[in-house]
Each structure stands twice: as C-alpha cells, then as structure tokens.
Amino acid sequence: MKRIVFMGTPDFSVPILEALVKADYDIPLVVTQPDRPKGRKKTLTASPVKDAAEKLGIPVFQPEKLKHDFQPIIDCQPDLIVTAAYGQILPAELLQVPAFGCINVHASLLPELRGGAPIHYAILQGKQETGVTIMYMVEKLDAGDILTQKKVAIADNDTVGKLHDKLSLAGADLLLETLPKLADHTIIPQPQNEELATFAANIKREQEKIDWSNSNDVVYNQIRGLNPWPVAFTTYNNKPMKIWWGEPDHQEYQGQPGEIVRVDQDGFTVVCGNQQAIYVKEIQPAGKKRMTVAQYLRGSADRIKTGTKMGDTSDE
Numbered sequence: 001m002k003r004i005v006f007m008g009t010p011d012f013s014v015p016i017l018e019a020l021v022k023a024d025y026d027i028p029l030v031v032t033q034p035d036r037p038k039g040r041k042k043t044l045t046a047s048p049v050k051d052a053a054e055k056l057g058i059p060v061f062q063p064e065k066l067k068h069d070f071q072p073i074i075d076c077q078p079d080l081i082v083t084a085a086y087g088q089i090l091p092a093e094l095l096q097v098p099a100f101g102c103i104n105v106h107a108s109l110l111p112e113l114r115g116g117a118p119i120h121y122a123i124l125q126g127k128q129e130t131g132v133t134i135m136y137m138v139e140k141l142d143a144g145d146i147l148t149q150k151k152v153a154i155a156d157n158d159t160v161g162k163l164h165d166k167l168s169l170a171g172a173d174l175l176l177e178t179l180p181k182l183a184d185h186t187i188i189p190q191p192q193n194e195e196l197a198t199f200a201a202n203i204k205r206e207q208e209k210i211d212w213s214n215s216n217d218v219v220y221n222q223i224r225g226l227n228p229w230p231v232a233f234t235t236y237n238n239k240p241m242k243i244w245w246g247e248p249d250h251q252e253y254q255g256q257p258g259e260i261v262r263v264d265q266d267g268f269t270v271v272c273g274n275q276q277a278i279y280v281k282e283i284q285p286a287g288k289k290r291m292t293v294a295q296y297l298r299g300s301a302d303r304i305k306t307g308t309k310m311g312d313t314s315d316e
Contacts, residue, residue, distance in 0.1 A: 001100050001183040005078040007031040007086040008049045012168045016084045016105055017052055019172035025179075027058050028076045033087050034062045067091040080182075083137065084171065092139055100182060102137040105171040107164075109149055110135060111197040114142035119164050121200035123225035124207075126217065128154055130163070132171040134178045136189060143197075145189035147182065150174045159227040203230060210234045210243065212258035212311050213273035220248045220278060231284070234258075234311040236304070244290055245282035246270075253277050258309040267293045268304045 003026045006017050020027060030053035038045035046054075053060045063069035066088045073081070074097055081102040083090070095102050108118035109131040122130040131151040136144035152170050154163060181187045203226070210219055210232050223246050226232045231242045246267075255261050255271040262269040267281040284290045297303060 001079040001179065002026045003028060003077065003079045005029050005031065005073055005076055005081045005098075006049075007081060007083040007090075009033045009047045009087045010085050011048045012107065012164060012171075013049045013084040013086070014052045015168045016082070016172045016175060017049060018056070019176055020082070021056055021058075023176055023179075027056075028078070029061055029073065030058050031061045031063070031066075031073060031086065034064055066094075070094050073097070080179075081137075082175065089139070089141070090137055095137060095139070103147065103178075103182070104135055104137050104142070104144070105175055106133045106135060106142055107167045107171065108200070109133060109151065110142060110146060111192040111194065113198055113200040115200040116202045118200045119160050119167060120203055120225055122154060123158065123160060123163060124221055126221050130154060130167070132167055132174050134171075134174055135192075143192060143194075145191050147187050147189055148174055148178045157224070159224045161228045208233055210311060212270060215274040216248045216250070216272040216276040216278050219272055220246065223278070236285075236308075236310050239286045241286065241310070242284035242290070243280055243282075244284060246278040246280040249277040249279045251276065256309065258311045260304060260306050260308050260310065263297075263304050263306055265294055265297065270310055 004020060006020060006027055008017060009032050017030065030049060032047045032049040035044045035046050037043065050060050061072045070091065073094060078098045080098045080100040083102065084105040090102055106118065108122065110133040113121050129151055131149055133149045134147045136147065138144040150170050152166050208226060208230050210222060212219065223232045223243055227244060231244060233240050233242045235241060249269055252275050253261050253271045257271060257273045259271045260268050261271055261277070267279050269277045269279050271277050280293060282290065282292055283296060285296065
C-alpha cells in the first residue's frame with residue numbers, strides 16, 4: 001500500500017501531508033477546497049494544504065462539489081484515501097474505490113466530539129484530555145469504525161491554537177504508526193458506541209459573546225477556547241471589544257457580573273457570576289489591532305475605569 005490520495009484543507013492537515021511525503025508514500029494527487037475570498041479586499045486565497053502541495057510538487061484538485069466531481073481521484077487508482085479536515089463529505093461511490101478504503105484523521109477521541117470544531121469544544125468544555133482518532137470513513141459524519149487512537153493532554157493554559165498544533169502533530173505520528181498495520185491487516189476495527197457520541201458543531205456567533213454571569217472558569221475556557229479564532233468578545237461603552245487573553249482570578253470580589261473592580265498598568269479585573277474574576281491582559285477594541293491592556297491604557301481616551309461594566313449594553 002503505497003499510493004495515497006490525500007484530502008485536506010486547513011493548517012491542521014499540512015503536517016499530516018508532509019509526514020506522508022517524508023515517509024516516502026506516493027501521493028499522486030492532493031484534493032482541497034477551492035480558493036476562497038479572504039480579508040477586507042476579498043483576495044482569492046489558496047488553502048494551506050494547496051500551498052503545501054504546490055511546494056511539494058504534488059498536483060492539486062479543487063472540486064466545488066465533490067459529490068458531483070471526483071473522477072480525477074478515481075483516475076489516480078489510489079490504494080488508500082486519507083482525509084484530514086477536508087471539509088466535504090465523500091460520496092459513497094468514492095468510498096468504495098481504494099482497496100484499503102478511505103480513512104480520516106479526526107481531532108478528538110471518538111465517539112466524543114464528532115463534527116467540525118472538536119478542538120474548540122475540548123477546551124470550551126474544560127476537558128483535561130482529548131486526542132486523535134484514525135477511523136474508516138462512512139457516509140455518516142465521523143461515525144466509522146475506529147482503527148487507532150492517541151490521547152493528548154490539555155494544559156490549563158492551552159488555547160485552541162496551541163492544542164491544534166499538538167493534535168496535528170499527534171495525528172501525523174499516529175497515521176504513520178497505523179498505515180503499516182492497516183496494510184498488514186493486523187488492526188481489528190472497533191465500532192463506535194453510538195450511546196457515547198457527542199457533537200462539536202461549528203462555532204456560532206452567539207457562542208463568541210462573553211456572558212459575565214457565568215463562573216470565571218467558564219469564561220476563561222471561552223476565552224482560550226476561541227483563541228486565535230474566532231476570539232471571544234464583550235462590549236465596553238457600547239462598543240464591541242475582543243478579549244484575546246485573560247487569566248482566572250480566584251479571589252472573592254464584591255460586584256455585579258461584568259463590573260471592573262481593579263485596573264493596574266498591565267490589566268483589569270472583571271467580576272464573574274461566581275464572585276471570582278478574570279484578569280484581562282490582551283484586547284482588541286473595535287476598529288483597532290490586537291494589543292496588550294498596557295498599550296491600550298497608555299493610548300486610549302476611552303480608558304478602562306473601575307466601577308464601570310463590560311457587556312452592560314446591547315451588543316451589535
């Protein structure tokens with residue numbers, strides 16, 4: 001089993017593709033999502049996987065609708081298809097093409113956190129451990145039999161960005177460990193327990209808004225669970241403000257949820273619903289770049305003051 005078609009799109013997929021190439025697997029084709037408009041100027045931008053494939057000299061195929069356009073993949077006559085965060089469901093006809101099937105690298109310990117945002121939800125839910133799963137693909141989302149899994153610890157200060165990188169590398173390692181066993185038929189696939197399945201749907205806008213009436217641990221998990229994308233936000237003086245970083249403060253404070261009870265040169269303290277707090281250290285006011293609170297306090301007339309509240313007005 002040497003001939004593998006790889007399908008992936010975001011940064012998560014890149015180390016996995018690079019690992020396959022480094023391990024000398026034959027990759028005749030990389031499949032990724034079409035170029036998309038990006039930024040204020042809507043510049044047409046290639047996916048990270050397309051950029052990586054072109055650097056590696058591998059042909060790229062970008063179907064808009066895979067279910068209607070997959071003949072180039074069949075023409076490659078792959079032994080195996082490997083997907084990692086590709087972004088489209090594989091049609092049944094394609095699943096039957098490779099002799100060794102189609103397998104997926106998923107960023108959770110399935111059946112937990114099926115869906116498109118498993119890394120975000122692992123942190124949002126305050127988990128101390130997650131992992132990666134290599135599984136057979138089926139027509140139902142993330143429901144195929146499990147081949148192998150590897151656990152990954154979540155540090156208290158991990159953001160989505162940090163955990164993303166850990167899981168991407170762990171997925172690459174686990175895939176390389178799995179492929180020889182798959183070729184030798186020494187793995188017994190294990191069906192998932194449907195009763196234990198949980199889901200991690202893509203993050204919605206309303207999940208980004210901080211509710212200061214939650215406990216400070218919940219707010220902290222929201223801040224790091226949405227960093228660096230899409231980033232949690234609140235409001236101050238009726239303007240949106242992204243909160244890039246803040247740390248839990250477990251002292252007890254008197255005050256209403258959202259009230260600012262202390263300001264110093266490096267940050268400010270916001271009371272949460274459990275009378276403990278978040279010490280905010282990095283923000284992005286509306287229309288401005290990401291900055292430390294220290295930078296903001298030195299340069300803004302709209303200063304943060306004790307006794308005022310965050311999230312105290314209607315949002316956007």
